[in-house]
Amino acid sequence: MKTTVAVFFGGQSVEHEVSIISGIQACYALNKNKYNVLPIYISKDNVFYTGEHMGDIESYKDMNTCIEKAVRVLLVPQDGGVALIRHPAKKLGSNLVGVFDVALPVVHGTNVEDGTLMGLLQMLGVPYTGCDVLSSALGMDKHATKAVLKQAGLPVLDCVTVTARQYANHEDEALNSIEGGFNYPLIVKPVNLGSSVGISLCIDRPSLKTAIDLALSFASRALIEPAVENLREINCSVLGDADEVQTSVCEEPVTSNEILDYKDKYLNNAGDAGGEKSGMSSLKRRLPAEISSELEEKVRKLATQTFLALGCSGVVRIDFLNDKETGELYINEINTIPGSLSFYLWDTTGMDFASLLDNLIRLAFKRHREQKSLTFTYETNILSGVSLGGAKGLKGKA
Numbered sequence: 001m002k003t004t005v006a007v008f009f010g011g012q013s014v015e016h017e018v019s020i021i022s023g024i025q026a027c028y029a030l031n032k033n034k035y036n037v038l039p040i041y042i043s044k045d046n047v048f049y050t051g052e053h054m055g056d057i058e059s060y061k062d063m064n065t066c067i068e069k070a071v072r073v074l075l076v077p078q079d080g081g082v083a084l085i086r087h088p089a090k091k092l093g094s095n096l097v098g099v100f101d102v103a104l105p106v107v108h109g110t111n112v113e114d115g116t117l118m119g120l121l122q123m124l125g126v127p128y129t130g131c132d133v134l135s136s137a138l139g140m141d142k143h144a145t146k147a148v149l150k151q152a153g154l155p156v157l158d159c160v161t162v163t164a165r166q167y168a169n170h171e172d173e174a175l176n177s178i179e180g181g182f183n184y185p186l187i188v189k190p191v192n193l194g195s196s197v198g199i200s201l202c203i204d205r206p207s208l209k210t211a212i213d214l215a216l217s218f219a220s221r222a223l224i225e226p227a228v229e230n231l232r233e234i235n236c237s238v239l240g241d242a243d244e245v246q247t248s249v250c251e252e253p254v255t256s257n258e259i260l261d262y263k264d265k266y267l268n269n270a271g272d273a274g275g276e277k278s279g280m281s282s283l284k285r286r287l288p289a290e291i292s293s294e295l296e297e298k299v300r301k302l303a304t305q306t307f308l309a310l311g312c313s314g315v316v317r318i319d320f321l322n323d324k325e326t327g328e329l330y331i332n333e334i335n336t337i338p339g340s341l342s343f344y345l346w347d348t349t350g351m352d353f354a355s356l357l358d359n360l361i362r363l364a365f366k367r368h369r370e371q372k373s374l375t376f377t378y379e380t381n382i383l384s385g386v387s388l389g390g391a392k393g394l395k396g397k398a
Contacts (some may be wrong), residue, residue, distance in 0.1 A: 004362065005035045006082070006100035007055075008117060010042035013109030014197050020060055022340050023106040027055040029343070029353035030104075035361075038100050040084075041070070042112065048073050050084060050097060060197075071099050071371055075124060082126045102364050103128040103358040104357070105337060110192055110219075113337050114140035127368035129360040130314035131336040138310050139336035140192050142223050144308065152309040154302060155330050157321070158182075160227040161191060175331045177204060178224050190219035201227060219297065230325040233332075234289055236299050237317045237342040238307040239356070241363055245307060247300040248345035252289035287348055295322070298329060306331055313367060314360050317342045 007030075009023025010016055015078040023039070031038050040048055049070035052339040059066045073084040073261045078099060087096040103121050105128060107113045120130040131139060138144050145358035146156045160181060162174045178186070188211035189199040200211035208224075213221035233255070237248040276392075288298070303318045317338035321330045335342075341360075364388040 002034060002036045003102060003361070004038055004040040004081075004098070004100040005030060006038045006040050006103045008040050008042060008103060008107060008112075010044070011109070011112035011117070012042075012044050012046050012108050013107070013111055013113070014193060014287070015108035015113075016044055019106060019108045019112070019341060021057070022108065023061075024055065024057045024336075025340055025343070025353075026104060026106050026357060030357055031354045034358070038084075038098055041066075042071075042107070042117075043067070046083075046111070050077065075120070077124050077126070080125070082124050093372055102126065102361055103141050104129055106200070106341065106363075107337060108142065108339065114192065127364040129364040131310075131316070132313050132367075135311040135313070136336050139312070139316070139334045142189065142219070142333055149306060149309055149331055152305070154305055154309065155328075157225045157228070157330050157332075159223050161211060161221045161223050161357045162212065163221050167212060167216060171209075175208065178208065179205070182224070182226050184208075186211075186224055187227045188222055190215045190223050191223045192219050193223040226329075228321045228323050228330065230323050232291075232322040232324045234291065234295075234299055234320045234329075235317055235345070236313060237338065237345040238303050238312070238319070239315045239346070239359060240307070241313040241367065242308065245304050247303050248300050248349045249287065250289040250291065250296050251345060252286040252291070254284040254286065266369050277342065287344070288331055290321075295327075295329070302329070302331060306334060310334060312336065313363055315341055315346075315356065317345070318364065318388070 007023050007027050009019045011019060012018065020041070024208075027037050027039050028134065037055060038050060040050050041054050042048055049067060049072055051070040052297070053068065053069055059069075072087050074087045076083045076085050081099045081101050083099050084097040084099050089095045103126055105112070105117050107117055113136060115133040117133070118128060118133045118136050122133060138148060143159065143161050146159060149156050156331040160178060162178070167174050184203050186202045186208060187199065188208065190197065198206070198215045200214055202211045212222050212224075216320055233253050237253045239246050239248070284325070299320055300322070306318050307316060312334070313398070315338065317335040319332040319335070321332045322328070341353075341356065343356055346356045347353060
């Protein structure tokens with residue numbers, strides 16, 4: 001009997017379209033001899049839709065027609081799985097659209113990848129792939145990530161954050177504090193976005209002000225850190241959980257600007273949407289990275305340590321900053337659900353996309369079995385002795 005896999009993508013995020021591409025890539029790659037694939041699209045207003053056509057990237061070229069043909073659904077726990085119930089319900093006939101056994105979130109960015117969707121799936125009691133609620137939330141918040149990794153003794157750049165309120169009320173004080181702690185050039189980024197959205201390189205106060213304004217238009221906090229001179233970026237993917245960890249080959253992205261930005265990642269050389277040469281897989285890169293065996297070994301070791309320090313599961317991609325002159329290596333950030341699930345890194349390592357997804361689903365069921373062995377409720381008769389003094393509520397009470 002085949003396992004039904006619900007592939008979630010989309011969501012209320014600036015990375016919405018990128019998620020669609022990654023999600024459809026996963027739908028295409030899942031082994032149809034093992035799995036029934038159920039695509040679930042999350043709209044920008046957080047509505048769930050499904051339909052056979054939603055597993056075809058061509059459908060999204062006309063989004064209005066795509067939605068009109070789809071079925072809006074609600075997620076309801078049912079016998080260890082999750083039922084998709086038509087909403088609004090039909091007056092006649094069944095409103096059961098489908099049932100899935102395991103969820104495969106392929107979402108990017110805030111309101112989905114940051115633990116929000118994982119929290120929903122956790123409450124529904126269904127196995128799901130990838131990081132849990134806590135590690136997803138930590139991974140999305142760049143400042144929290146740095147704090148955890150620094151506590152673990154891992155190399156990260158020092159940084160400061162500024163909130164939108166602080167900056168609006170005390171702009172000069174914030175700028176003076178930043179300039180007092182760091183020398184230019186600086187990097188400014190939203191604290192909780194991916195895909196290099198809202199990131200800027202600053203060389204003086206005017207460019208710093210512009211960069212902070214941009215970052216705060218995407219998030220409530222901006223993160224500021226020193227720029228690495230003679231920069232080389234190196235990425236490495238990690239697969240597994242606390243019991244088993246393996247690392248991929250390393251890659252070196254090729255940038256058209258001083259920093260790797262959204263245009264480099266998704267717009268340059270984009271390829272056919274939804275295909276193997278789209279999404280992050282279309283990025284220009286040196287694969288494997290042209291680095292020494294010693295540096296590669298160090299990257300892979302730090303990638304494993306980062307994965308474990310943040311309590312990750314599934315597949316992640318960890319991005320590093322390397323000063324080519326000094327040799328210094330810093331952990332930049334973690335992508336808890338990387339673009340295209342980093343399948344291209346694993347394919348080069350010797351594991352094809354279908355096998356990567358098999359491993360993710362296996363790890364999801366393993367975690368689910370372990371969680372079911374834990375106690376989450378406690379039988380007690382505490383309510384039998386509760387009295388609220390005869391009051392049925394506090395409405396109208398002073």
